[in-house]
Amino acid sequence: MSERITLQVARYRPEKESEVHFESFELPCPKEWVVLDGLNHIKDNVDGTLSFRWSCRMGICGSCGMLVNGEPKLTCATFLAEYAPGPVRVEPLRNFPVIRDLVVEIGDFMQKLARVKPWIVRDAEKPLSDGEYRQTPDELENYKQFSMCINCMLCYSACPIYGLDPHFIGPAAIAIAQRYNLDSRDEGAAERMQILSEHDGIWGCTFVGECTKVCPKHVDPAGAIQRYKLQSAMEWVKAFVLPRAAQ
Amino acid sequence: MYVKRPIEPMLWLLFSAGGVMAAMFIPMTLFLFGVAFPLGWLSPTPYSQLLALLSNPLTRVTLFLLCSLSLFHWAHRFRYTLYDGLQIKHLNEVINGACYGGAVLGTLIAAFLLWRVP
Amino acid sequence: MKQDTPYTPYHPRWHRTRVSTYWWLERRSYFLFILRELSSLAVAWFVVYILMLVSAVSGGDETYQRFLGWSRTPFALFLNVGSFVFVVLHAITWFNLAPQAMVVKVAGKRVPGFLIAASNYAGWVVVSLAIFSLLLIWW
Numbered sequence: 424m425s426e427r428i429t430l431q432v433a434r435y436r437p438e439k440e441s442e443v444h445f446e447s448f449e450l451p452c453p454k455e456w457v458v459l460d461g462l463n464h465i466k467d468n469v470d471g472t473l474s475f476r477w478s479c480r481m482g483i484c485g486s487c488g489m490l491v492n493g494e495p496k497l498t499c500a501t502f503l504a505e506y507a508p509g510p511v512r513v514e515p516l517r518n519f520p521v522i523r524d525l526v527v528e529i530g531d532f533m534q535k536l537a538r539v540k541p542w543i544v545r546d547a548e549k550p551l552s553d554g555e556y557r558q559t560p561d562e563l564e565n566y567k568q569f570s571m572c573i574n575c576m577l578c579y580s581a582c583p584i585y586g587l588d589p590h591f592i593g594p595a596a597i598a599i600a601q602r603y604n605l606d607s608r609d610e611g612a613a614e615r616m617q618i619l620s621e622h623d624g625i626w627g628c629t630f631v632g633e634c635t636k637v638c639p640k641h642v643d644p645a646g647a648i649q650r651y652k653l654q655s656a657m658e659w660v661k662a663f664v665l666p667r668a669a670q
Numbered sequence: 671m672y673v674k675r676p677i678e679p680m681l682w683l684l685f686s687a688g689g690v691m692a693a694m695f696i697p698m699t700l701f702l703f704g705v706a707f708p709l710g711w712l713s714p715t716p717y718s719q720l721l722a723l724l725s726n727p728l729t730r731v732t733l734f735l736l737c738s739l740s741l742f743h744w745a746h747r748f749r750y751t752l753y754d755g756l757q758i759k760h761l762n763e764v765i766n767g768a769c770y771g772g773a774v775l776g777t778l779i780a781a782f783l784l785w786r787v788p
Numbered sequence: 789m790k791q792d793t794p795y796t797p798y799h800p801r802w803h804r805t806r807v808s809t810y811w812w813l814e815r816r817s818y819f820l821f822i823l824r825e826l827s828s829l830a831v832a833w834f835v836v837y838i839l840m841l842v843s844a845v846s847g848g849d850e851t852y853q854r855f856l857g858w859s860r861t862p863f864a865l866f867l868n869v870g871s872f873v874f875v876v877l878h879a880i881t882w883f884n885l886a887p888q889a890m891v892v893k894v895a896g897k898r899v900p901g902f903l904i905a906a907s908n909y910a911g912w913v914v915v916s917l918a919i920f921s922l923l924l925i926w927w
Contacts, residue, residue, distance in 0.1 A: 435803050437800045437802075437803070441801070441803075443803055443805075518807075520803060520804045521803040521805075523800070561896060564898075583811060583821075584754060586811065587754050587807055588754075622678075626678045629750045629754065630885065631818070631821045632885070633817055635888070643888065645888060649885075649890075652889075653890060655679045655682075656679040656686075658679070659676060659680060659683075660679075662676075688831075689882050690882070692834075692875070692879075693878060693882045693883065693908075693912065694912055694915045697872070697875050697879055697912075697916065698916035698919045699834075699838065700837070702920070702923055703837070703838070703859065703868075704834075704837065704859065704864075704867075704868030705865075705869055707856065707859065708859040708860040708865055709860075709865070715924065717849040719923075720852070723922060724845055733838070733842070737839065740831050740832070740835050741832060743828060743831060744829070744831050744835075747828035748825075748832075750825070751822070751825045751828070776832075779839065780835070783842050783843050787842060787845065787846050
């Protein structure tokens with residue numbers, strides 16, 4: 424006989440209310456269930472109007488991010504049994520506007536992601552006849568960690584700076600910019616530096632480090648940002664000391 | 671390479687250098703002069719030895735760098751704490767002026783006092 | 789008490805939570821972060837204190853002794869003991885975060901984080917011992 428667990432789920436239906444409130448659901452808790460399974464159980468058997476995003480169920484699509492007991496987590500990767508008998512509080516991601524129930528508006532993030540030019544930027548493409556761009560394992564190692572981002576936005580939820588100032592470009596956007604800056608095939612570092620060396624860019628970050636703590640893919644966005652700051656400072660020193668060489 | 675707001679990297683470098691200096695030099699110094707000597711755990715450095723130490727140009731330069739960089743470290747960090755922690759962004763110019771201005775002033779005072787050591 | 793929320797099918801009213809002024813009390817990690825940031829005040833106080841000491845030494849043995857006397861007052865002790873705790877917090881958090889901020893490569897291989905932190909701590913010990921011996925050993 425499996426245990427039971429209580430889920431306190433945030434509900435927000437704009438057509439009937441103007442505030443978020445919590446509803447309690449009691450459900451079975453098989454030991455292999457994750458929070459997402461619990462939510463799907465509620466939707467299938469108890470209240471079909473519960474709205475939430477999910478897709479792959481295996482921690483790669485980045486859709487199911489929510490706050491579980493106040494912590495940003497992927498609900499497909501968080502086991503219910505760890506919280507039994509509960510109650511477990513499930514809320515939409517912090518720092519984003521809530522559209523309905525557990526669904527948040529992510530347009531701001533999508534726009535910021537596009538702003539940092541997350542693609543290989545080259546002055547001139549190699550003609551196809553010249554063959555492929557070659558990269559050694561060491562060159563891959565330089566940026567591989569930052570390429571693991573699944574855009575789940577848990578880091579934005581954890582970042583107090585983003586909460587206080589929604590203009591802040593945010594951890595994932597800067598990490599993905601670094602992923603391309605450090606890619607040996609890319610030549611766009613200067614362009615990205617222009618975009619990111621503003622107050623909403625890397626200089627807004629105060630290295631709280633929460634983003635790295637909650638990242639399910641161990642991308643370490645905080646490290647990416649600090650290294651970017653160091654890089655920017657080194658560029659400044661070079662420009663200051665050898666102004667001709669910097670041009 | 672053109673960067674927007676070129677002053678930010680410089681301020682961050684000062685903050686970082688100050689952070690390293692502060693972390694390395696302040697704990698033991700503050701422990702001795704602020705805790706151990708006043709509480710009588712250790713007897714304070716005799717005047718003649720301290721004077722000899724302080725009049726040494728190497729000591730004075732190190733102490734000057736320590737004071738100046740530590741003040742810039744404080745200025746940068748405190749500015750962000752006020753900006754974020756208290757959410758008083760509208761006082762941005764005032765905060766920046768007070769913090770970095772304070773650091774500049776402190777640097778000048780440190781230079782003067784260290785110069786004055788006989 | 790429910791009001792009629794104006795809602796049209798095409799423009800849903802998004803719910804935005806205001807960030808509280810006490811956001812930093814809501815989670816332990818945020819609180820520790822703010823403590824770390826406030827340690828900069830302790831650093832600034834140290835600069836004031838050490839400059840007071842330098843000024844006292846410049847004035848002669850008498851002013852130096854008077855300064856030492858003042859440092860024994862409860863007010864000064866309270867300030868200095870508190871600042872000492874915060875300065876140590878600053879040092880520890882600084883050295884622990886250093887590996888995240890820089891990538892050091894030796895002979896093509898990345899130096900592991902704990903070695904960077906360890907070398908910082910080692911430097912701290914060396915500097916502290918140097919200060920201790922300069923101030924307390926009669927050369």
